Amino acid sequence: MTPAIRPRHPYLDHPAPLPFAHRGGAADGLENTAAAFRRAVAGGYRYLETDVHATSDGKLVAFHDARLEQVTDGRGAIGELPWRAVRTARVAGREPLPLFEDLLAEFPEARWNVDLKAEAALEPLVELVRRADAWDRVCVGSFSEARVARARRRAGARLATSLGTRGVAGLRLRSLGPAPLPLDRLLGAAVRRSAVCVQVPERQAGIPVADRRFLRAAHGLGLQVHVWTVNDPGRMAALLDLGVDGIMTDHIDTLRAVLTGRNAWI
16 A cells, blocks of 8 residues: 555554444344444444434434435434434334434444435534544545535544545546646545545446556555445455455445455454
């Protein structure tokens, strides 16, 4: 790996490759529930991935969808409902939706990769990380480049972030040859500030993203590359051979077995 251009953030203080339990390990149908995260932590996972939305009264809920219908027995948009209504919904008819604040408290050793799903969740998330002094335990990402930038401005350089979609596109262009534009215009201010990683699918619309050139470009900027969401053991092994720094999976037992077989489960 090319030497990093800035100090390593404490969030990444773990021997790579990093195993992430995507939504706590969504394969069992209990995604983003305390039960899923308990199973992942009991299985040795230190890195957990989740998503956050804010209720109408400002409570920060760990949940992927904007609405309750798809994976719970509740109905309605989380952002339009108070917590007293959202808390009655059950994932797969069994498990309640957790508050992210409660997850931070229940798993004090865990590190969280948080997808900031809605603008209304930005302020509650930054305030929670500040109140809990969880700067070393949380990395924030979003498909919205502007949302990540606003979170960074509110929180300052202590907040670890991943590159947004504009940054990923810029890094892809940079990986293909001499950059036609200055680095900051390609990647935005993220590289100069608090981006510590880039998180991408293995392929997008059938086009490879996480290939050797992309990894070389990211590592040259001191950015780790984490790939989502990988559930096939053969693809996990191929990505590890390529040199990725982390893998997010729904199948937490499979990834642990692959890493254990390589003497890389730590």
